[in-house]
Amino acid sequence: MNPWRKSKLVVPGTALGSVVIVLAVFLGVSEFKHKAPPPPPPPPAVEVALVQQSDVPTYGEWIGTLDGLVDADVKAQVQGYLLTKNYTEGSFVKKGQLLFQIDPRPFEAALSQAKAQLAQAQGQWAQANSGLLQAKAQLEQSKANEGKTVLDLNRYAPLAKERAITQEQLDNAAQANLAAKAQTAASAAAVDTARSQIDAVKAGVQAAEALVKTAELNLGFTKITSPIDGVVGIAAAQVGDLVNPSSNALTTVSTVDPIKVYFTVSEQEYLNWTRLNPTTKDKEAANGRLELELVLADGTTYPHKGKFYVADREVNTQTGSLRMAALFPNPHNDLRPGQYGRVRAVTGEVSGALLVPQRAVTEMQGIYQVAVVGKDNKVAIRTVKVGPRSGSLWVITQGLSAGERVVAEGTQKVRPDLVVDPKPFIEPAPATGTAK
Numbered sequence: 001m002n003p004w005r006k007s008k009l010v011v012p013g014t015a016l017g018s019v020v021i022v023l024a025v026f027l028g029v030s031e032f033k034h035k036a037p038p039p040p041p042p043p044p045a046v047e048v049a050l051v052q053q054s055d056v057p058t059y060g061e062w063i064g065t066l067d068g069l070v071d072a073d074v075k076a077q078v079q080g081y082l083l084t085k086n087y088t089e090g091s092f093v094k095k096g097q098l099l100f101q102i103d104p105r106p107f108e109a110a111l112s113q114a115k116a117q118l119a120q121a122q123g124q125w126a127q128a129n130s131g132l133l134q135a136k137a138q139l140e141q142s143k144a145n146e147g148k149t150v151l152d153l154n155r156y157a158p159l160a161k162e163r164a165i166t167q168e169q170l171d172n173a174a175q176a177n178l179a180a181k182a183q184t185a186a187s188a189a190a191v192d193t194a195r196s197q198i199d200a201v202k203a204g205v206q207a208a209e210a211l212v213k214t215a216e217l218n219l220g221f222t223k224i225t226s227p228i229d230g231v232v233g234i235a236a237a238q239v240g241d242l243v244n245p246s247s248n249a250l251t252t253v254s255t256v257d258p259i260k261v262y263f264t265v266s267e268q269e270y271l272n273w274t275r276l277n278p279t280t281k282d283k284e285a286a287n288g289r290l291e292l293e294l295v296l297a298d299g300t301t302y303p304h305k306g307k308f309y310v311a312d313r314e315v316n317t318q319t320g321s322l323r324m325a326a327l328f329p330n331p332h333n334d335l336r337p338g339q340y341g342r343v344r345a346v347t348g349e350v351s352g353a354l355l356v357p358q359r360a361v362t363e364m365q366g367i368y369q370v371a372v373v374g375k376d377n378k379v380a381i382r383t384v385k386v387g388p389r390s391g392s393l394w395v396i397t398q399g400l401s402a403g404e405r406v407v408a409e410g411t412q413k414v415r416p417d418l419v420v421d422p423k424p425f426i427e428p429a430p431a432t433g434t435a436k
Contacts, residue, residue, distance in 0.1 A: 061343070077221040092333065095226055097226045099224050256330050267320045297339070353387070357392060
């Protein structure tokens with residue numbers, strides 16, 4: 001055999017497949033090395049607002065608690081078992097409307113008994129009046145007899161002197177006169193006795209009449225009615241319960257239009273107000289001009305304005321605050337006693353104030369910051385000092401200039417030196433109730 005003769009190379013199938021795979025991988029890696037890198041992501045879009053400058057009112061805000069103008073507890077005034085509950089809880093009721101019915105049967109029986117006692121007393125009174133009339137008639141008859149004996153005695157005395165009649169006849173006339181006087185006195189005493197009896201019987205009649213009135217009143221108390229117009233609460237007693245005057249209130253009816261809102265102001269705020277309004281006339285005029293707003297728990301502003309109602313007589317020595325009350329119209333009974341809110345009023349004005357949306361300001365551990373977007377659309381985080389709020393805006397007292405752009409939506413996306421895509425900030429639509 002010739003060792004220099006060319007021979008065929010036999011490659012097994014498995015080895016050939018491996019070579020193909022390695023070659024494909026090599027070619028893929030080479031192609032990947034020559035491929036261009038992906039483009040960088042676009043700048044994040046944020047909404048920016050211009051720093052405004054204008055004269056704005058400043059507001060004072062105080063935590064408020066809503067209460068009925070009148071809160072009337074409805075209580076039982078007699079003891080008995082509740083038969084019915086005659087109202088829908090939480091509904092509007094009128095003065096005099098039936099709320100509960102106590103079992104009236106014991107009180108009807110007591111009234112019947114009192115009327116019977118009154119009839120008996122009235123019968124005794126009629127009898128006593130009849131006795132008085134008889135006594136008076138007897139007295140008149142006795143007086144007539146006495147008058148006759150006086151005439152007889154006066155006529156017999158001169159006749160006896162002339163011996164025209166006997167001494168015995170004169171003595172008899174004198175005795176008859178004395179007897180008539182005694183009878184008149186007895187009749188007068190009988191009249192006095194009859195009158196005394198009438199007075200006693202009359203007192204019994206009056207006592208019986210008082211019992212009837214008391215029984216009628218108690219029977220009327222079995223119908224428990226609303227003392228005022230207002231919204232009635234949930235019943236604290238149910239049908240079948242035994243109630244009495246010492247029981248808790250069965251329910252409460254509240255006058256809620258207008259509704260009362262209690263809030264407290266600091267002693268310093270009160271003193272500032274009195275200095276601005278030194279006279280009684282000034283205070284009354286200021287109270288008349290004052291318009292109060294009520295910010296509800298969901299952040300919306302109640303559409304009706306309130307008026308100052310009353311200030312407490314003293315400053316709380318523990319808190320150094322003065323309790324105030326305001327009245328707000330509540331025509332649809334939307335507000336209920338027990339709700340919380342914030343009472344707000346204009347307390348002054350800031351001239352040339354720098355304003356940004358409240359959502360543009362972030363706060364952490366008492367430090368306030370805003371994200372300012374420069375002309376090159378780069379973000380700078382700037383520390384600012386804030387003043388009072390005005391609606392949905394915040395007064396910035398230091399750290400910004402008018403016309404600068406601040407991030408109002410998307411603050412969580414930004415960081416220092418980040419390039420952003422600024423879009424105009426659109427104020428979200430207020431919630432129902434004109435949120436501010």
